[in-house]
Amino acid sequence: MRTNINLLFYLKKRSTxxxxxxxxxxxxxxxxxxxxxxxxKTCDPSRWNTQTGRAIGxxxxxxxxxxxxDTLQAKAQEFHRWMTANDEMVTAESLKNRFIGKTEKVxxxxxxxxxxxxxxxxxxxxxxxKSTLQRYETALMHTKDFMQLQxxxxxxxxxxxxxxxxxxxxxxxxx
Numbered sequence: 618m619r620t621n622i623n624l625l626f627y628l629k630k631r632s633t634x635x636x637x638x639x640x641x642x643x644x645x646x647x648x649x650x651x652x653x654x655x656x657x658k659t660c661d662p663s664r665w666n667t668q669t670g671r672a673i674g675x676x677x678x679x680x681x682x683x684x685x686x687d688t689l690q691a692k693a694q695e696f697h698r699w700m701t702a703n704d705e706m707v708t709a710e711s712l713k714n715r716f717i718g719k720t721e722k723v724x725x726x727x728x729x730x731x732x733x734x735x736x737x738x739x740x741x742x743x744x745x746x747k748s749t750l751q752r753y754e755t756a757l758m759h760t761k762d763f764m765q766l767q768x769x770x771x772x773x774x775x776x777x778x779x780x781x782x783x784x785x786x787x788x789x790x791x792x
Contacts, residue, residue, distance in 0.1 A: 621647070621649075622697055623647075624645055626642070626643050626689075627643075628642070628665055628667075629642045637661070638659035638661050639659060639661070640655055640656075640659055641659060642656065645693070645716070647708055647709040647712060650708060651709055654713055656685075656686070656689060660672050664679065670686070696716055700712065724774070725773060726764075726772060726773050726774075726775055727772045730757045734757060737753055
């Protein structure tokens, strides 16, 4: 699946900004969804080209800053290639998390199902009957058989979708 990915460097002025250097931020955009983060660098707004997303000038500090931003861009492209090659779901948030080193705990459908059944097993006799547990065990068996038969896979990763207030949790399975 082809995704549209863009990386933008921009200056983010605070509402209390008067003068002096401003923080440089980067924005990942994947299929219209955005995720932002700080680069840890600053630049004077008078020396910033918004079209290129780089500092203007030929001094050593400007060249060093632009080289650093080029390195960040190459690193982001490499993460995207790696995620695509490993069939990971590429979203703006997942790309940003991979970029900053924060790894997401990716669950799988069978793992979540087994965890649920284990919790059910501990509640048999207190809140649930043994027949309820048997139904969940049967549902797990049928789910595994269906995935193997229909998609020729033994398990699928699931990522929780971000919740908005008043919305229900929806899982997105990537097959």
